[in-house]
Amino acid sequence: MNNRIKRFASAFLAISLVVGLLIPALGGASIAQAEPANPLQKTVEAMEPGWNLGNTFEASGDETSWGNPTVTKEQIQAIKDQGYRTIRIPVTWNHRLGEGPNYEIQPEFLSRIHEVVDWSLDSGLTVILNIHHDSHWMMNMENERDTVMIKYTALWKQIATSFKDYPHTLFFEAVNEPRFSEDWNEDRPVYFEMVDQLNSTFHKIVRESGGNNKTRPLVMEGVTASHSQARLDELYKTITKLNDPNVIATIHYYGLYTFSVNAAGATTFDDAAKKDITDTFDRTYETFVARGIPVIIGEFGLLGFDKSVETLEYGEILKYFEYVTHYAHEKKMPTILWDNGQHFDRTNLTWKNPAFHEVMKASLNGRSSNSQSDSIYLRQGDELQDVTIPMNLNGNTLKEIKAGDRVLAAGTDYVLDGEQLTLKKELLRSLLTDQLGTNATLALTFSYGAGWNVHLIQYTTATTRNVEGGSRDLFIIPVKFNGDRLEKIEATYAAGGNAGPDSWTPFLEFGKSFQPEYENNLITLTKPFLEQLKDGDVQFKLYFWSGATLEYKMTVAGDLINGFSPEMEAAATASPAATATASPTDAASPTVQPDSTDKEEGNQALIYWISGAVLALIVLSAGVVLYRKKNRK
Structure with a gap:
């Protein structure tokens, strides 16, 4: 799915959630929790956990054009060996079709899909095969039905066939996230009527094609695979109209929008992020599962992963x-993790973030x-x-805490009172060094579930520069x-109003408007953020996870932007000599004013370092832009 559209979609879903609480669903509030018997329900429950082979066969080029390696039998078996029971294979068929009216699928591509499906079935995985980004050519269905x-x-x-x-x-x-406009x-x-037609036509074609298709499980979703009550109700109407016990409803879930993208x-x-989960899954359960229609959460993750984990x-x-x-x-709806290559390393067949996998596996x-x-x-x-x-x-009990190989002593090093x-403090003193940053990591293990790490981080107050x-x-x-x-950045105009592409909030979105680089000691403000700024003074407030905050000011005049650090301005007032700075270079290489208190850093070294960092950022940014254009869902 396109990142920008997904953000709009998730914002809409957050709004529709509130509306759903105010306007009772079609009988949803009074639905009993006793589920009618449907043999398919147990089959669906046994499908968890699931994994999406994302950014592969739905890519706009070949299966490697969005950055993932060629699919192998070993990759599929590795997913099975990790405990996964279901694989969803998203496929975009459009650029593999011949001319109409037959629209013949390229034989070699169809053979390739057969090969991967065969590998998956042979490994013991349940397979979901769809038509994915083909929904793009359906967008004009209203005018070209x-x-x-x-x-x-x-x-x-x-x-x-x-x-x-x-x-x-x-x-x-039937189709992935069907929609009919950019909005x-x-x-x-x-x-609603067009999605009903797509789902109903799909059902008729498959059932009439014979063989095992007469009773094959079929998966259907509403407009945009949304979990808003209105869209769930319309999908429910379609499924009940078909009167087929082998039809499954599906939704996609990427979390509360603001949390999901760090905005x-x-x-x-x-509590708000947790409530979004419970409200969404309760709503979906009551609309379908409680009425005898199984549900699969066909994609889940976080929207922010489209930028970075x-x-x-x-x-x-x-x-x-x-x-x-x-x-x-708990709601008997299996989840299928969306993985476009950022989670499971398909070359080395290992998890890039093993803790993600462990906590999801334990939660079952x-x-x-x-x-x-x-x-x-x-x-x-x-x-x-x-x-x-x-x-x-x-509900668990704490079993042990370790700092490296050292097992900590309960009562001496730590005390657990309830929760x-x-x-x-004696423990903390023994673990701290003279270094800033992470000094120690405490590994907690419990009577059940994944472990949990607590990092001891030593810091001094951050500083900024002009x-x-x-x-x-x-x-x-x-x-x-x-x-x-x-942690976050707040940006407002001194004259009033919020600065940034999302004017509804003073807080900037991580990755969209800013990106910290800890190794290089800088925060990059993105071009989309900078381009929309109005002339005048912009006030920044930087929030840190330690609880500390810093002020910063930018002055924008046409294409020229200067930045001012309050601590440097204060130092300049106390000591005018501290304001000496090299002459500005061109606009692509802003000059950073030296901090006279950092005696170990010479002015020229700082300027050379910043210039090098800037050039590296320009090259990196260009690469990222090209990569993202190819590597989107």
Whole structure:
């Protein structure tokens, strides 16, 4: 799915959630929790966990054009060996079709899909095969209904016929996230009617194609695979009209929008993010499962992963994965992880972030434990005190805490009182070094579930510097992080109003408007953020995970942007000599004013370093842009 459209879609879903609470669903509020018997329900429940072979056969070129390696039998077997039971194979068929009206699928491509489906079935996986980004050519269905339906019919007739003798462990999915305009927010009656036509036509084609297709499990979704009540209700109407016990409903879930992309200051898996999960899954369960229609969550993850798995703080991602997987399991709806290559390394056949996998796997049979935060920030030089961390034990007991090979002693090194874990100051003193940053990692294990790490981080207050000669193409805020890490940024105009592409909030979106680079001690403000700025003063407030905050100011005049650090301005007032700076270079290489307190860093070394960093950023940014254009869902 396109990243920008997904953000619009998720924003709409957040709004529709609130509307769904105010306007009772079609009988949804009074539905009993007793589910009518449907043998397919047990089959569906046995499909968890599931994994998407993303950014592969749905890519706009060949299967490697979006950055993933060629699919191999070993990759498929590795997914099975990791405990996965289902593989969803998204396929875009459009650029593999001949001319109309037959729209013949290229024989070599169809053979390749057969090969991967065969590998998957032979490994013991259940397979979901769909038509994926073909939904793009359906967008104009309102004006070209006959043309779209001829192509859609021809495509599904070929797929159904080709796989009709395959076992029932192969499922067909009608279409991925169907939509009919760039605006995902509209619930026009004609949109519901067109999705109904697509699903009903798909059902008729498959059932009439014979073989095992007469009773093959079929998967259908509503407009955009949305979980808004209105769209769930319309999909329910279609499925009940078909009167077929072998039809499954599906939705996609990417979390509360603001949390999912790290926007509007939503940086933690808080009560709002948790409520979005429970409301969504309750709504979906009551509409379908409680009425005897199984549900598959065909895609789930976080929208921020389209930029980086570091869009959100690591521990908050783990808490999200733990709760999504747990609650979906409680509601008997299997989840299928969206993986476009950022999770499972398909070359080395290992997890890039093993903790993600472990917490999701454990959540299928119970709860994992965690803490309010996975980091403890200690200011260097402050007198040490005992530190208490609120825990979420989720019914488990703490078994052990280790710092490296050292097993900590309960009662001496730490005390657990209910769900309050206190680390003793003597322990902290023994673990701290003279270095800034992570000094130690405490590994907690529990009576059940995945382990949990708590990082001890030593820091001093971060500092910023002045910048001269920035432009709307490039501006960096030099930040000496001093062991601290950036949580969020607030940007407002001194004259009033929010600065940034999302004017509804003063907080900037991670990756969209800014990106911290800890190794290089800078924060890059993106071109989309810079281009939309109005002339005048922009006030920034930088929030750090330690709880510290810093002010920063930018002055924008046409294409010229200068940055001002309050601490440097204060130092300049106290000592005018401290303001000496090299002459500005061109706009592409802003000059950073030196900090007179950093005696170990010469002015020329700093200028050379910044210039090199800027050039590297320009090259890197160009590469990222080209990569993202190819590597989107």
